[in-house]
Amino acid sequence: MVAGLGLTAEAASLNLSDLGVKENFNLQGHRGARGLAPENTLAGFSKALELGVTTLELDTGVTKDGVVVIHHDAYLNPSIARDSNGKWVQDKFLVLKTMNYEQLAQFNVGKLKPDTKYAERFPQQRSEEFQIVPKLADLFALVEKSGNKTVRFNIETKINPELPRATVEPDDFVEALLVVIRKHNMQDRVSIQSFDWRTLQIVQQEAPEIPTVYLTAQQKWLDNIAMGQDGTSDWTAGFDVDDYKGSIPKMVKSAGGSVWSPFYRELTSELVNEAHQEDLKVIPWTVNDPESFTQLIEMGVDGIITDYPNLQFP
Numbered sequence: 001m002v003a004g005l006g007l008t009a010e011a012a013s014l015n016l017s018d019l020g021v022k023e024n025f026n027l028q029g030h031r032g033a034r035g036l037a038p039e040n041t042l043a044g045f046s047k048a049l050e051l052g053v054t055t056l057e058l059d060t061g062v063t064k065d066g067v068v069v070i071h072h073d074a075y076l077n078p079s080i081a082r083d084s085n086g087k088w089v090q091d092k093f094l095v096l097k098t099m100n101y102e103q104l105a106q107f108n109v110g111k112l113k114p115d116t117k118y119a120e121r122f123p124q125q126r127s128e129e130f131q132i133v134p135k136l137a138d139l140f141a142l143v144e145k146s147g148n149k150t151v152r153f154n155i156e157t158k159i160n161p162e163l164p165r166a167t168v169e170p171d172d173f174v175e176a177l178l179v180v181i182r183k184h185n186m187q188d189r190v191s192i193q194s195f196d197w198r199t200l201q202i203v204q205q206e207a208p209e210i211p212t213v214y215l216t217a218q219q220k221w222l223d224n225i226a227m228g229q230d231g232t233s234d235w236t237a238g239f240d241v242d243d244y245k246g247s248i249p250k251m252v253k254s255a256g257g258s259v260w261s262p263f264y265r266e267l268t269s270e271l272v273n274e275a276h277q278e279d280l281k282v283i284p285w286t287v288n289d290p291e292s293f294t295q296l297i298e299m300g301v302d303g304i305i306t307d308y309p310n311l312q313f314p
Helices: 042-051 117-121 138-146 169-185 197-206 248-256 270-277 292-298
Strands: 026-029 055-062 069-070 152-157 191-192 214-215 259-262 303-306
Touching: 026 042, 026 259, 042 069, 042 138, 042 152, 042 270, 055 169, 069 138, 069 169, 069 303, 138 152, 152 169, 152 214, 169 197, 169 292, 191 197, 191 259, 197 214, 248 259, 248 270
Parallel strands: 026 055, 026 303, 055 152, 152 191, 191 214, 214 259
Antiparallel strands: 055 069
């Protein structure tokens, strides 16, 4: 056992009960259980349910015929998608919003493409013979059939203000999403998250009973905050962090959020405390190593999003 971390040298595993997590700690399986099973598939969500997660975290898009589907990108990802002949998709031009669901369902997303950087990241992921891009309705049906009446759903709207043609408009996205949620009577079990805060503002107007989760990142590969820059970020629906003296928690609270979900490496104990003073919950993403996991719990976060909800890290 490694002192202070609750780790075993063999498995690099954690046990939440040994870490003194707060009551109602929200353990979220990222894209189901991406480190263990194909991402954003029914097989992956089944694995997360088996492991007893608090929340299933997932990404959504909308097809040409208005079906809300579970997929991370606006296009079929060449690192996970094969056609009906078993050939790997070669480019990023198979855009969800240009395809009817019947067309989309011909593709297999049950395994990682071998010898890719993406596959190298998840050596423990177990392949499935055949998995289609599921509908959000399929996931709700799976959970209903399982008899699990407590697991929650953290649903991301995958939309990018810098690529407006890649997806449906924010209003149409939210409308389609709310139709499915209400049809399955899941209003009390969902939250909606996004880096593009336009959709969150619409959710708050159209379905104020549903909590909104404000995703943030301040990295070279994604910065949706634009702190200290002229003008307002395209991502934040008109809110400017500089109007809040650089306080992201204050901006999220002013925007109407219930949860602040930052990139985990950007968190400090001071920021967690500040968010709690604003009556926000703090749930960072995506934490895949035991040291960071333990440190974040010590900071007092309210939950963690991870690719390894079994807490056995590679």
